[in-house]
C-alpha cells in the first residue's frame with residue numbers, strides 16, 4: 330500500500346484529540362463498530378492511505394460498499410474539515426455500486442467535466458462520479474449532488490480516529506441511505522459475490538479495506 334503522511338485530522342467525523350473521540354452527528358444511525366484493517370492481521374493506519382485513491386470497504390452490512398477517500402488538502406469547508414472521508418458507494422439514483430466485475434461509480438481526484446445543476450458544463454476535481462447516468466457528488470461537502478439525476482446525497486459513514494494507534498473505526502451512517510432498496514434489488518447477486526447467506530449481516534469488528542482498483546476488475550471513468 331502506498332504510504333503517505335498527513336499531519337492533521339480534525340473534523341466532525343474524524344477527531345484527533347488524544348484518545349479516540351467522535352462528535353455527535355445529527356441524524357446519525359449507530360451501527361456496530363468496525364475497525365479498518367488491511368488484512369485479517371494488519372490494522373490500517375490512517376497515515377498509510379494514499380491521497381486521491383479511493384478504497385472500498387463493506388459497512389454497515391457485509392454487502393454494502395463504501396468509499397474511503399483521502400482528499401488531500403481541503404480547499405472548501407476548511408473549518409474542521411477532515412481530509413479523510415467515507416461515504417456509501419451506492420448511487421442514490423439507481424444504486425450503481427462497485428462490484429467485483431465492474432464499477433461505474435468512482436472517486437475522481439483529477440478534474441472531470443460534467444453538466445451541473447446550475448445548468449452549465451463544469452470542471453471539478455475531487456468528485457464522486459457515477460457513469461451510469463452521470464450523477465456527480467461532492468465528497469468535500471457531504472456528498473451533495475452537483476449534477477445528474479441522483480435525488481439525494483450519498484449516505485455518510487461516521488469514522489472515528491484513534492490518535493494513539495492511528496486506526497480508523499466506522500461507527501455509523503448518517504443521512505438518507507439506499508441499504509434496504511439495495512438488498513431488494515441486488516440481494517441475490519450480493520449473496521453470490523460475498524459468499525454469504527444473510528446480506529444484512531452486520532459488518533464484523535475487523536473490516537478489510539482495499540483499493541477500488543483492486544476490488545473491481547474494471548473501473549469505468551467518465
Ligand code: FES
Nearest residue numbers: 420422423459462
Ligand atoms: S445509477 Fe448512478 S446516475 Fe444512475
